[in-house]
Amino acid sequence: MNAVVPNLRPRKSPVQARSAATVDAMRIAAIQVLTQEGVSRCTTTRIAERAGVSVGSLYQYYPNRDALLAAILETHLDGVAGAVDRACRAHRGRSVADMAAAVVAAFLAAKRRNLQESQALYAVAAELSGAALVARMRNRIVAAIADMLAHAPEADFDDPAMTGAIAFSAVAGPTRILLEGYAPAEFDARLEEQLILLLTGYLGARRRPAGGAKRGS
Amino acid sequence: MNAVVPNLRPRKSPVQARSAATVDAMRIAAIQVLTQEGVSRCTTTRIAERAGVSVGSLYQYYPNRDALLAAILETHLDGVAGAVDRACRAHRGRSVADMAAAVVAAFLAAKRRNLQESQALYAVAAELSGAALVARMRNRIVAAIADMLAHAPEADFDDPAMTGAIAFSAVAGPTRILLEGYAPAEFDARLEEQLILLLTGYLGARRRPAGGAKRGS
Amino acid sequence: MNAVVPNLRPRKSPVQARSAATVDAMRIAAIQVLTQEGVSRCTTTRIAERAGVSVGSLYQYYPNRDALLAAILETHLDGVAGAVDRACRAHRGRSVADMAAAVVAAFLAAKRRNLQESQALYAVAAELSGAALVARMRNRIVAAIADMLAHAPEADFDDPAMTGAIAFSAVAGPTRILLEGYAPAEFDARLEEQLILLLTGYLGARRRPAGGAKRGS
Amino acid sequence: MNAVVPNLRPRKSPVQARSAATVDAMRIAAIQVLTQEGVSRCTTTRIAERAGVSVGSLYQYYPNRDALLAAILETHLDGVAGAVDRACRAHRGRSVADMAAAVVAAFLAAKRRNLQESQALYAVAAELSGAALVARMRNRIVAAIADMLAHAPEADFDDPAMTGAIAFSAVAGPTRILLEGYAPAEFDARLEEQLILLLTGYLGARRRPAGGAKRGS
DNA sequence: AATGAATGAGAGTTCATTCAT
DNA sequence: GATGAATGAACTCTCATTCAT
Numbered sequence: 044m045n046a047v048v049p050n051l052r053p054r055k056s057p058v059q060a061r062s063a064a065t066v067d068a069m070r071i072a073a074i075q076v077l078t079q080e081g082v083s084r085c086t087t088t089r090i091a092e093r094a095g096v097s098v099g100s101l102y103q104y105y106p107n108r109d110a111l112l113a114a115i116l117e118t119h120l121d122g123v124a125g126a127v128d129r130a131c132r133a134h135r136g137r138s139v140a141d142m143a144a145a146v147v148a149a150f151l152a153a154k155r156r157n158l159q160e161s162q163a164l165y166a167v168a169a170e171l172s173g174a175a176l177v178a179r180m181r182n183r184i185v186a187a188i189a190d191m192l193a194h195a196p197e198a199d200f201d202d203p204a205m206t207g208a209i210a211f212s213a214v215a216g217p218t219r220i221l222l223e224g225y226a227p228a229e230f231d232a233r234l235e236e237q238l239i240l241l242l243t244g245y246l247g248a249r250r251r252p253a254g255g256a257k258r259g260s
Numbered sequence: 261m262n263a264v265v266p267n268l269r270p271r272k273s274p275v276q277a278r279s280a281a282t283v284d285a286m287r288i289a290a291i292q293v294l295t296q297e298g299v300s301r302c303t304t305t306r307i308a309e310r311a312g313v314s315v316g317s318l319y320q321y322y323p324n325r326d327a328l329l330a331a332i333l334e335t336h337l338d339g340v341a342g343a344v345d346r347a348c349r350a351h352r353g354r355s356v357a358d359m360a361a362a363v364v365a366a367f368l369a370a371k372r373r374n375l376q377e378s379q380a381l382y383a384v385a386a387e388l389s390g391a392a393l394v395a396r397m398r399n400r401i402v403a404a405i406a407d408m409l410a411h412a413p414e415a416d417f418d419d420p421a422m423t424g425a426i427a428f429s430a431v432a433g434p435t436r437i438l439l440e441g442y443a444p445a446e447f448d449a450r451l452e453e454q455l456i457l458l459l460t461g462y463l464g465a466r467r468r469p470a471g472g473a474k475r476g477s
Numbered sequence: 478m479n480a481v482v483p484n485l486r487p488r489k490s491p492v493q494a495r496s497a498a499t500v501d502a503m504r505i506a507a508i509q510v511l512t513q514e515g516v517s518r519c520t521t522t523r524i525a526e527r528a529g530v531s532v533g534s535l536y537q538y539y540p541n542r543d544a545l546l547a548a549i550l551e552t553h554l555d556g557v558a559g560a561v562d563r564a565c566r567a568h569r570g571r572s573v574a575d576m577a578a579a580v581v582a583a584f585l586a587a588k589r590r591n592l593q594e595s596q597a598l599y600a601v602a603a604e605l606s607g608a609a610l611v612a613r614m615r616n617r618i619v620a621a622i623a624d625m626l627a628h629a630p631e632a633d634f635d636d637p638a639m640t641g642a643i644a645f646s647a648v649a650g651p652t653r654i655l656l657e658g659y660a661p662a663e664f665d666a667r668l669e670e671q672l673i674l675l676l677t678g679y680l681g682a683r684r685r686p687a688g689g690a691k692r693g694s
Numbered sequence: 695m696n697a698v699v700p701n702l703r704p705r706k707s708p709v710q711a712r713s714a715a716t717v718d719a720m721r722i723a724a725i726q727v728l729t730q731e732g733v734s735r736c737t738t739t740r741i742a743e744r745a746g747v748s749v750g751s752l753y754q755y756y757p758n759r760d761a762l763l764a765a766i767l768e769t770h771l772d773g774v775a776g777a778v779d780r781a782c783r784a785h786r787g788r789s790v791a792d793m794a795a796a797v798v799a800a801f802l803a804a805k806r807r808n809l810q811e812s813q814a815l816y817a818v819a820a821e822l823s824g825a826a827l828v829a830r831m832r833n834r835i836v837a838a839i840a841d842m843l844a845h846a847p848e849a850d851f852d853d854p855a856m857t858g859a860i861a862f863s864a865v866a867g868p869t870r871i872l873l874e875g876y877a878p879a880e881f882d883a884r885l886e887e888q889l890i891l892l893l894t895g896y897l898g899a900r901r902r903p904a905g906g907a908k909r910g911s
Numbered sequence: 912a913a914t915g916a917a918t919g920a921g922a923g924t925t926c927a928t929t930c931a932t
Numbered sequence: 933g934a935t936g937a938a939t940g941a942a943c944t945c946t947c948a949t950t951c952a953t
Contacts, residue, residue, distance in 0.1 A: 062916070065916085065917085081387060081388040082386070082387060083299075083300070083387065086942080086943060086944080087943080087944060087945080088942085088943075088944085096917075096918090097917065097918045097919055098918090098919075098944085098945080099916090099917065099918055099919065099945090099946080099947085100916075100917055100918075101945095102944090102945065102946075103915095103916065103917075106945095107944075107945075108943090108944065108945090165386060166386040166387065168386075169382055169383045169385075169386030170298065170299065170300075170383060170386075171298055174440055174442070175442075177440075178440070178442040181437070181442075202450075205446065205447065205450060205454065206454075208434070208437065208443075208447060209434050209451075209454045209455070209458060212433040212434040212436070212437050213430040213431075213433050213434055213458055214430075214433070215433050216429040216430050216431070216432050216433020216434070216436070217425070217426050217429040217430055217433070219429070219433070220398070220425065220429050223391055223394075223395070225391070225392075225395035225398075226425075229419075229422065230422065230425060233419075233422060234426075237422065237423075237426045238426070240462060240465050241426060241430055241458070241461075241462045243465070244458075244461030244462045244464065244465045245457060245458045245461050245462070247461065303925080303926055303927080304926075304927060304928080305926070305927085305936095308936095313934085313935090314934060314935045314936055315927090315928080315935085315936070316928095316929085316930085316933090316934060316935050316936065317933085317934060317935075319927090319928070319929085320933075320934080324927075324928080325926090325927065325928090515821065515822055516820075516821065517734070517821075520946080520947055520948080521947075521948060521949080522915095522946095522947070522948085525915095530913085530914090531913060531914045531915055532914085532915070532948085532949080533912090533913060533914050533915065533949095533950085533951085534912080534913060534914075536948090536949070536950085537912075537913080541948070541949080542947090542948065542949090599820055600820045600821060602820075603733070603816055603817045603819075603820030603821075604732060604733065604734065604817065605732040608874055608876070609876075611874075612874070612876035615871070615876075636880075636884075639880065639881065639884060639888065640888075642868070642871065642877070642881060643868050643885075643888045643889070643892060646867040646868040646870070646871050647864040647865075647867050647868055647892055648864075648867070649867050650863040650864050650865070650866050650867020650868070650870070651859070651860050651863040651864055651867070653863070653867070654832070654859065654863050657825055657829070659825070659826075659829040659832075660859075663856065664856065664859060667856060668860075671856065671857075671860045672860070674896060674899050675860060675864055675892070675895075675896045677899070678892070678895025678896050678898065678899045679891060679892045679895050679896070681895065682891050682894070682895045713937075716937085716938085737921085737922060737923080738922080738923060738924080739921090739922075739923085747938075747939090748938060748939045748940055749923085749924080749939090749940075750924090750925080750926085750937090750938065750939055750940065751937075751938055751939075753923090753924065753925075754936095754937065754938075757924095758923075758924075759922090759923065759924090
């Protein structure tokens with residue numbers, strides 16, 4: 044993914060069955076190559092080869108390499124953001140502890156569902172156009188969390204957006220360690236419980252008794 | 261940084277003053293190129309040119325491009341890890357709240373001290389060999405925090421390593437957002453305060469009254 | 478148009494009305510693409526798209542891209558050569574001045590009639606197989622002019638073929654400038670008059686009084 | 695040479711002897727490839743191969759393929775324009791017949807001096823960026839001729855620029871036929887004499903007796 | 912007949928790395 | 933030691949052409 048920002052929109056949508064298969068094969072292939080070779084060795088040739096199609100086919104669906112990677116990243120992020128979004132909507136009006144548990148569970152489940160994909164895409168997200176996509180999806184999640192917090196019955200957050208941003212990224216940080224694969228098994232086992240603890244603690248501290256003074260922590 | 265992992269050690273240590281100056285010039289040049297052009301366009305030629313030396317000279321100090329980037333990343337990570345390490349040592353035996361404040365302050369200060377560098381190196385860290393370096397420095401920081409927690413007078417953590425790992429990465433997550441440059445000004449202003457809140461809450465919840473049962477979360 | 482010269486003949490003659498329409502649509506499309514994108518970007522896909530047919534259909538009528546371009550060029554050249562040919566036949570036995578005026582007028586009119594086409598095809602004519610077609614049509618025109626000159630009543634040209642060749646290409650040279658689009662408006666306005674002057678002068682000088690000595694210029 | 699107009703300036707001037715040799719080898723190689731394969735098959739790889747250097751070297755001196763071809767064309771055109779220019783300056787104040795002979799001789803000699811080069815570059819000149827270069831050099835030649843005509847003692851041209859433009863392109867037209875290689879030997883032998891005849895006739899007709907009425911042809 | 916997805920050779924271009932100067 | 937011209941493998945992307953539908 045380069046610094047210049049060209050067209051990253053897919054070229055055409057796969058309407059025929061054959062096309063859909065091709066597009067999906069390329070997605071899976073790209074993730075595999077990303078995992079096994081790293082971003083810089085994740086070339087169009089290798090992706091096509093792995094997918095069992097020709098390079099030409101790749102370029103029928105994406106204007107360039109970056110667009111392919113961006114599309115995969117975007118789909119992934121959409122999935123994650125959607126999952127968290129749904130969890131937030133489903134837990135409006137519940138207790139802060141419930142909210143924390145719900146967000147953590149939804150996020151972790153979404154990431155764990157496509158483990159390899161989640162791992163592979165960190166490198167893509169680090170590149171320029173990837174960072175923008177990540178920022179967008181983060182905004183979406185933060186907005187969902189903030190909205191949920193704003194309607195918390197037992198508490199009154201003075202700055203739900205800020206609180207949501209910190210809350211989400213505080214959860215995303217440790218999750219990343221897990222996905223990067225350098226964490227011990229125990230980390231994996233206890234991550235969810237610890238993240239809930241982390242979030243509950245933070246949201247509990249951030250909360251003011253309803254009707255309390257502004258910014259009173 | 262490629263997937264194949266060859267020799268990444270610098271070729272010679274800069275014993276002479278001139279060498280040290282050259283090495284530093286290359287480091288600064290690399291960070292600038294990284295920032296302005298992105299990882300994929302951060303070429304040896306461009307780095308050398310920017311540093312005012314010839315490509316040949318660059319190869320006098322590093323066996324290949326990856327070694328150069330790895331060295332820069334390592335130096336950076338060492339600085340950050342060292343800062344947190346010192347803060348931990350300096351706050352042994354203090355209250356949990358003091359510890360939280362100290363770690364957050366040290367980490368944020370280290371990252372903010374070399375803002376551009378911190379930003380530029382995220383992309384380097386995302387590549388395969390970078391991830392290993394990051395994991396190593398994280399282990400060092402986590403060990404320092406765990407050690408500090410293990411000696412907390414007012415509390416008794418059942419698994420300081422796990423707690424330290426979660427604590428550190430929970431702080432690193434939001435910090436990354438800040439550095440990636442997509443955060444609003446208010447985020448910047450209130451980040452430290454919020455991270456302390458986050459950490460204090462987590463560590464407070466994790467703590468058991470001295471002498472309590474194991475693993476009672 | 479490539480150096481290798483394979484089959485350049487159209488695959489089938491457009492006997493049906495629909496075929497004729499398709500072929501013409503492709504011709505027009507090709508000229509548009511040629512003008513807007515240049516020869517090297519004048520691809521079969523683009524031509525077909527512009528013509529509103531599929532690439533497959535294009536290959537139903539022409540064995541390859543070069544054949545399509547060659548056919549268009551040939552049609553164009555035929556039109557021009559035919560126009561000059563007719564003018565020559567129509568002015569047999571007239572005065573040299575009349576002949577000059579007639580040739581110039583016919584040639585310019587033919588080129589101006591399909592201005593865009595004339596411009597676009599220069600690039601096609603410059604490629605290897607195009608040059609051969611141009612040479613053929615030039616021969617035809619030169620023969621027509623030579624024939625006309627041979628029957629001039631008031632004069633006796635010692636080498637009508639040579640004279641015709643020089644005459645025609647001397648007219649074609651300035652015309653090309655006009656078509657290439659770099660000429661000022663005044664050039665356009667006065668071109669015909671000047672070309673007639675040019676030709677009249679040349680043919681007048683070349684002419685020997687009937688029965689005069691050979692090669693007396 | 696594509697429609698988009700990027701940087702066509704050479705990258706660096708060959709200061710060292712080795713570099714100069716490399717650049718010249720590429721020029722000669724390009725002309726050979728152009729002649730033997732045609733523009734579209736005149737690829738950077740083939741040029742480099744023929745020149746006995748690597749593709750990389752080619753790109754050290756020119757930012758892209760078009761720049762290389764443009765540079766060759768420009769050098770060639772400069773040579774031709776310079777020759778005609780000198781001839782014009784050297785024949786100021788001479789008779790119109792002398793002028794005509796001088797211009798024709800200079801132009802033909804310049805073209806014949808580098809026969810293969812002249813032939814090969816027609817195709818390059820037909821592409822977009824080539825056409826612009828040709829137009830520039832033509833303007834230079836036309837200006838030189840016009841200036842010479844303006845100082846003709848025996849005559850008074852009402853529009854030297856127009857006259858010069860017609861005169862030059864009338865000479866260039868037949869010359870092109872010669873260079874394109876489709877002309878018979880006799881054409882070659884008699885071309886110069888015929889072109890002088892052509893030009894003398896035209897300039898003679900265009901001239902008005904000094905002090906005569908405007909536009910009296 | 913028509914379509915257009917798929918093909919894959921091949922083009923332009925870059926860049927890590929070497930080595931003669 | 934320093935230089936930077938030369939190298940050439942490897943990369944991204946295009947496009948003429950085919951053929952299953």
